[in-house]
Amino acid sequence: MAIVIVRQDDKILLWKKALKQINPELQVYSFLEDHPINEIEVALVWKHPAGILSKYHNLKYIASSGAGVDFIFEDASVPKHLPITRVVDKMLANDMSEYIIAVIFNFLKNLNSYKLMQTKAIWSSKPYYRICDLKVGILGLGALGSVLAKDLVKFGFNTRGWSASQKNIDGIRSYAGKEQLSDFLAETQVLICLLPLTNKTKNILNKQLFKQLPKGAHIINAARGGHLVDAELIEMIDNGHLSGASLDVFHKEPLEPGHLFWAHEKINITPHCASVSDTDSVAPQIIENYYRMKKGLPLLYLVSKKEGY
Ligand code: GLV
Numbered sequence: 001m002a003i004v005i006v007r008q009d010d011k012i013l014l015w016k017k018a019l020k021q022i023n024p025e026l027q028v029y030s031f032l033e034d035h036p037i038n039e040i041e042v043a044l045v046w047k048h049p050a051g052i053l054s055k056y057h058n059l060k061y062i063a064s065s066g067a068g069v070d071f072i073f074e075d076a077s078v079p080k081h082l083p084i085t086r087v088v089d090k091m092l093a094n095d096m097s098e099y100i101i102a103v104i105f106n107f108l109k110n111l112n113s114y115k116l117m118q119t120k121a122i123w124s125s126k127p128y129y130r131i132c133d134l135k136v137g138i139l140g141l142g143a144l145g146s147v148l149a150k151d152l153v154k155f156g157f158n159t160r161g162w163s164a165s166q167k168n169i170d171g172i173r174s175y176a177g178k179e180q181l182s183d184f185l186a187e188t189q190v191l192i193c194l195l196p197l198t199n200k201t202k203n204i205l206n207k208q209l210f211k212q213l214p215k216g217a218h219i220i221n222a223a224r225g226g227h228l229v230d231a232e233l234i235e236m237i238d239n240g241h242l243s244g245a246s247l248d249v250f251h252k253e254p255l256e257p258g259h260l261f262w263a264h265e266k267i268n269i270t271p272h273c274a275s276v277s278d279t280d281s282v283a284p285q286i287i288e289n290y291y292r293m294k295k296g297l298p299l300l301y302l303v304s305k306k307e308g309y
Pocket of ligand 1: 276
């Protein structure tokens with residue numbers, strides 16, 4: 001009757017503290033300390049070492065400590081019958097929305113170009129966009145995308161969204177499925193990717209898709225590096241079709257030292273920091289699910305194995 005935390009960064013103690021603060025009786029272990037393998041019923045994971053979860057024979061489910069679960073599906077050794085849950089959290093969604101809005105305003109007012117010009121002591125002003133000039137499109141209107149969509153509408157952005165199924169969000173034009181992707185892209189000047197990474201969405205940000213955006217479009221990817229075909233992004237920026245990109249996620253993280261993105265003047269990089277689970281905000285839902293499992297109740301935020309999110 002215990003929880004094991006499995007992750008390779010320095011946040012294990014933080015998660016342990018947040019969970020124990022809610023229930024000091026709870027048995028919570030780091031996977032790095034001595035722990036009773038056969039008593040572990042829940043694995044709270046983030047980018048765990050592949051293969052490690054199969055040693056917990058009495059596991060009842062796997063809880064991702066973030067919104068994404070792609071790293072769990074990527075580990076072929078994870079027992080297929082185990083339910084997987086993900087995080088759905090107001091703070092996580094708000095953080096993402098604030099990040100994307102900051103990036104859009106940065107683009108709108110050319111702030112990165114000015115920073116670059118400052119390093120060369122260049123004094124020269126550029127034409128800028130206004131909110132009313134821009135059509136913004138969000139790929140993915142799930143727990144994160146829908147909050148962003150509502151915030152963008154509050155700011156007055158002309159906002160559209162594309163998702164697997166039609167969504168009903170005030171002020172948003174909703175497009176759904178493959179058939180409506182081209183129409184969605186045709187007028188999108190700032191394209192934001194907040195899709196889950198699945199077999200269907202892998203490499204979705206490719207040359208074919210970029211070509212359908214209006215000339216000068218800007219790409220924002222804060223979902224997963226696996227959505228993007230890196231070389232095709234660079235090609236479409238260098239040939240002038242895209243004006244640039246702002247990327248928070250990469251195929252390999254940290255981004256490799258020699259990667260072409262680092263030195264590209266039209267690509268802005270942040271180190272996967274757009275939105276990170278706050279342990280105090282998320283711990284209550286982890287505990288709630290633990291109690292639900294104990295009582296045989298349905299788990300919250302269960303992932304569909306078929307859809308992959
Ligand atoms: C962050 O990338 C998350 O999936 O929560």
